[in-house]
Amino acid sequence: MSRASRQVGLPTWLFAPAAVGALFVVLPLAAMLARVEWSDFVGLISSESSIDALLLSLRTSSISTLLCVVFGVPMAMVLGRTTFRGQQVARSLVLLPLVLPPVVGGIALLYTFGRRGLLGHSFEVLGIQVAFSTAAVVMAQTFVALPFLVVSLEGALRSAGGRYEAVASTLGARPTTVFRRVTLPLVLPGLLSGAVLSFARSLGEFGATITFAGSLQGVTRTLPLEIYLQRETDSDAAVALSLVLVIVAVVVIGLARVRGAI
């Protein structure tokens, strides 16, 4: 890439705060690692409730990521490739879950899809019960993760520019063909990194889930909820499970790196 050739020397004073920042992130992880009871590690993480929580987390996070792609790609396209009145406002609203505390997101979801919420009653009439179901977990995760996909993809769309799409269009390609054959391949790395971020965010989701979905083994108790609960009685198990979550996150990020997404 051309990046290497443009590299210029950094002011040396930048390195000290950079090192402090890096230590600030790495040190707590190392401290946690030091606290893991290795002799009983497998026993601690292989209890039925832990495995249920891990599988539930992986399952719900995958579905949430899929939903983020299904809804986030069109959202990013609309935000990044069109102009309309109120676009700035629309963009800010879409990104709102990024800055909201997840608990607030959970409360908002509760008052929308809960039994006595805005839409909850209509759902109830249709025989759909969202609260306390795995679907509620997925909704909570999608709510907090969606902005990550939209932001990444919209950024990719902007830096890619519209020239290739314009050329394809003048050569007679229809909008769907342009989208499929030009735009998507062009921004694929951005889409992948957005999906990875969404997955990671879903995996770590806690506040909205506990507020909106509840906590029941195998149904709504994801790994972060299980860790928080184990902490009450068995701190060794909580630390061991935390490490599992870190490992899953590292593996996901590692896979994405190999694919060149981030």
Place this chain on the structure above:
Amino acid sequence: MGAFSAASLLITSAGCGLEESADGSSGEKATTLTVYAAASLTETFTEMGEQFEADHEGVHVRFSFGGSSGLVAQLQQGAPADVLASADTASMDKAIADGLVEGDPVDFATNTLEIAVPPDNPAEVKSLQDLSKSGTRLVVCAPEVPCGAATEKVEQASGVKLQPVSEEQSVTDVLNKVQTGEADAGLVYATDVLSAGAKITGITFPESSSAVNTYPIGSLADSKNQGLAQEFVDVVTGGQGQRILADAGFAKP
């Protein structure tokens, strides 16, 4: 991020400094009594603390409210405190075993479970047995936390098989699910029902007697204000403290 938390640390420590000098404005140095107390004691102990400060000039009572097991864990890590009041004997026993407690703790209150329902009681719950009816959405505390342990005890003693739709992390989470109408009923402590006010209706049930939570209080071995600590314990166990606790729904041990 690092800079941000460093800045907030600076602000907090500056705040503490201000507070001390404000307290010591009478010339003498203010004494701070640190009380570690279970979260369920927040309202009652805050009231007693204000009374205690009014009766003892130059004394500032500082509370740290939290889950009992978490508080004991903090004390084990060397957190400086003068008094510990826990919501169960198990946590206090842990503190005693670690040599953290001075003398013998005193039991000062008890709390029992009640059924919490929304005011309109949509599932028409009247007894513990009603909670096991199909279609009644019940929310309880997870067995890992004290209110959940009490729930499990009641379940075993009564033989009623509960099938909750959620096992929550804390009493607050259970109350919230009932308040918002997501759940038809929840099992929480009598004091929680009372403090939730009009948004929750409490239903007592005879089987709750099989899980009575006892609250012990004791002064701590590392306290630098043994005398004051003991005085605070006396206030809690004395007439005035007991009245405040009774008003909040606690029963006598």
